[in-house]
Amino acid sequence: MSHGEQFTLYTHVGGPNGWKVAYLLAELRLTYESVFFDFAKKDQKSPEFLKLNPNGRIPAIIDHGNNDFVLWESNAILLYIVEKYDKEHKFSAVTDADKAYQNQWLFFQASGQGPYFGQFFWFQFYHQEKVPSAVERYKGETERVLGVLESVLSKQEWLVAGKMTISDISFISWNNGAFKAILGDDYPIAEKYPAVYKWHNAMTERPAIKACIEQRTSMMSH
Template structure:
């Protein structure tokens, strides 16, 4: 293999979806090069990147272990990585039922957490006009998603199979954003959603994930 790293990850410093892929690559022990696209320069819309991802979004990966295989959509990447490389199922479901539940949570993250948290962030901080009804709607949806997670996690430690899987990992970066900025530091996460708070802290305390978060913090200075 001529490439220096096993994977190339096209991502963005502030974009949550790229970091979930970095978390899993770190947990699996792979080497990877992160290429941080500059959204202000519209690098995600450049002809070069659109050849990799016609949707013009991050993340996308190139798997140099698999003939430079290219894939985009973060949860599709998580599934690909565990299906191809996690043969011992350290971070993936084993039984058919567990696989169904794993996919259920990946779809919930992609259709629920990401869009609702993202829209709440957009209408709170970036939308040129203040639309109170939109802010209120997406705040309620953000809290609803957290309440769903909290209810389930009040009865079990992890989302699937009594262990950390890609289902759990898929939620980390958007939750980080929610707790730090979207809901704000004054929001009583620990009191209102104690099971989510405990689960999230257990995930970000894992050495492989913490190392990626430390890298992100260093790059953000």
């Protein structure tokens, strides 16, 4: 293998979706090199990257340990990594039923949490015109998604199989953003969604994930 690290991860310092892949790679102690794109320079739209990901978005990976296999879409990457490298099922489901539930939550994260939280963030901070109705809508959807999670996590510690899996990991990055930047420092997350708050903190206090979060915080401060 000509590369020093097993994986190349194309990502972005502020973009949540790349970090969820970093969390899993770190937890599984798989070595990787992060290539951080500058969105202002449209690195993600370069001809070189579009050959890897025609969608021109992050993240994407190259698995140098598997004939330079290329994959994009963050939750598809999570599934690929556990199917190929989590043989002990430390972070993945085992039974057919639990695998189905795992997919259910990965799809909910990709179709529910990511888009709604992202649109809330966009209309709150980046849209050129103030559109109060859009902010209100996506804040409501953000709270609805948190409510769905709360309804389940108030009855069980983890989403699937009684342990932390990629289903849980997939939610960390956007929740980090929602709890602070999107909803605001004075939003009563712990009071409104205590089970979600406890679940989130249980994951972000894990050494491997905590180190990734600290790396991101340090890079963003610079």
